[in-house]
Amino acid sequence: MSTDLGTLRGLAHLARLEFDATREQQMLGDLNNILDFVAQLEGLDTTGVEPLVHLSQEVNVLRDDEACNTVSHQDGLRNAPRKDSDYFRVPKVLE
Template sequence: MSTDIQTIRKLAHLARLEFDLTKEQEMLQDLNKILDWMEKLRELDTSQVEPLLHMSEEVNVLRPDEPKIIITHEEGLKNAPRKDSDYFRVPKVLD
């Protein structure tokens, strides 16, 4: 299977891409290589292969969500450019 320059131009238009003439030719060659590779894959017998649903057999491998204090309130405010006793001071955004 191969494609032509008109297909490349249509795909470029749909993807909002612009190519000069040399880039169009490069893209045409690359797309044809990809399509040829896909044709080779079609030759393989995959009737005995189960469909892949996930890349890994792991299920919900997450750390336990345990609350803990990493830094103190004072340490959090220590490097603030402006602070007011217990809070960060920031410029007013809304009236």
């Protein structure tokens, strides 16, 4: 199967990516090559085969739910590209 520029732009938006015109064409070409390649799976009959979702045989391994602060406010802000004393800073959201 092959996809078009409109679909690619939709995907890019969903993935919060953007491309200039040249890169857009490259990505479309690559995506179509990869989709052609993975289309091989259509040739395999999987009727009646349940999807494999979890690899582990062990389910719901849970520890006691004990509240604790693992990261302090100050540490949480430490890696922020922009911040003030209390918050992450981002461009204005509301006009």
